[in-house]
Amino acid sequence: MSQHFEAQGISVVYDRGIKPVVGLKKISLEFDPSQITCIIGPSGSGKSTLIKALIGIVPLKTGLVHLDEDLLSSSDDSHYGHNFSHSRQQARSRVAWIAQDYCLSNNSTVLSNVCMGALYKKSLFDTLFQGFSQAIKDKAYGYLTELGLEEKVHEKVRRLSGGQKQRVAIARSYLQDSWWILGDEPFAALDEGYKKQVIQSLRNRHKEGRGQILVVHDLTLALEMSDRIIALKEGQLVFDGSPEKWTEQHWETVFGLEELS
């Protein structure tokens, strides 16, 4: 099982709003599943866009995203939401996403939201006439317990707090049994206690062999937990290397203000 995950020259342009905004400019990256990669950069630098481009839910202007032999996203897609070919679905199922704003179904229960991670294992008939199997529910309950949510299993997601929703999204990404976990600020809404717990659980998944690409706001945390740092600024790659190579100079380039007045 090679887990070759690669983005080739991806650009993203958002053309809604007053004028088009360039999200990403021709970024090429290769990821190694044995590493935890952290993406950093100032607000609006394209971190979330990069994650969304990698999981294929943002239309690409140029470039490709490959996972193993399967194409995950391509600029040739006429409408990014309408490609449901077998290989595309397979590629998507192998990359799990923890969304920044959780992206959970507010009107469904916590359990149902987590089980959605295993939808790709269900047939059309099962989707219509049967709920999720007991095995999947047990597994979901296990992850929810690991993340301290065992008492909220049958609660509607709309009744949860931000931090709880974030942990539900994390549990779903675990249940997906993916090769990769892509987290968009997975600790943003968590207090210190749960942050530690979630970092530990992410490390457990890493030991199980799941590659990780995480957007982390907290630079200290990013330098501490990652094996590789990727820094973005204005949609461009400005740093790519191990945390040991990160210097004050780089901080200045990435986060420094042009001119203080």
Next chain:
Amino acid sequence: MSATSPIKCPPSPFPKLNFIGLSLTLLAVLFILYDNKEEIVRNLSLVQGNYDKYLVAPDFSVKVIKQITSYFIDTIEIAFLGTLLGAVIALPLSLLASDMGGVAFVTSLARVFLAFVRSIPLIFYGYIITKFFGLGVVSGIIAVMIYSLGILSKQFIDEIANLDDTVAHSVMSTGAGRFQVFWYGLLPELLPNFLAFSLLRFEINIREASILGVVGAGGIGILLMQYGSMPPYNKLWTLIVFFFIVVVAIEILCRWTIKATK
């Protein structure tokens, strides 16, 4: 302390329409008043001599109440079944006519069909349908069904267009199929709002369907014609009081239902 800030906020790039819009509205009102000045003076002065005919006490005799109740039940039946059937048909049609449909030809076809259905007022439907199905409640139900299906599908389509598609995206990102994305990512987000719209439509339809009796499609409208043609209008006032009670009661019921589903 300086009075002005050294940093200037840039002006909005969008054009200002407030002044032009207000002036045009005012002009239109003046024009309408001027255009109908004679009629306004004539009709308003007509009312003056007839207070005794209009302002009379409602008639709450058992016979009248029994009659009104039985006709009101007809109207509620028409509104309920008509709205229910309309909503059930509107759901798949609005999905076809929304951007999610996928097939451009089908989408346009469904949109044109719905625009056509929507363009015709309820009373016309009532009138036409009684020609096919005869006088009575059944015609009323069919008329309300077609009418609400047009309006509800418009609201459903807007609801689908305004839907936050991030939930669908997140379901799609797990590798789910097209139908699963719809079933788990969109339907749970849409159904509560669809239900709320349908209940609101039911509430409005009780009022709208009451006019159907005028063209013979059943319900309270028949009594309106009867009571309205013979002054003094005691019974007409009873009807109005009934309307108020029934509509408020149904409104409260609908609010409860919507709350219970949240």
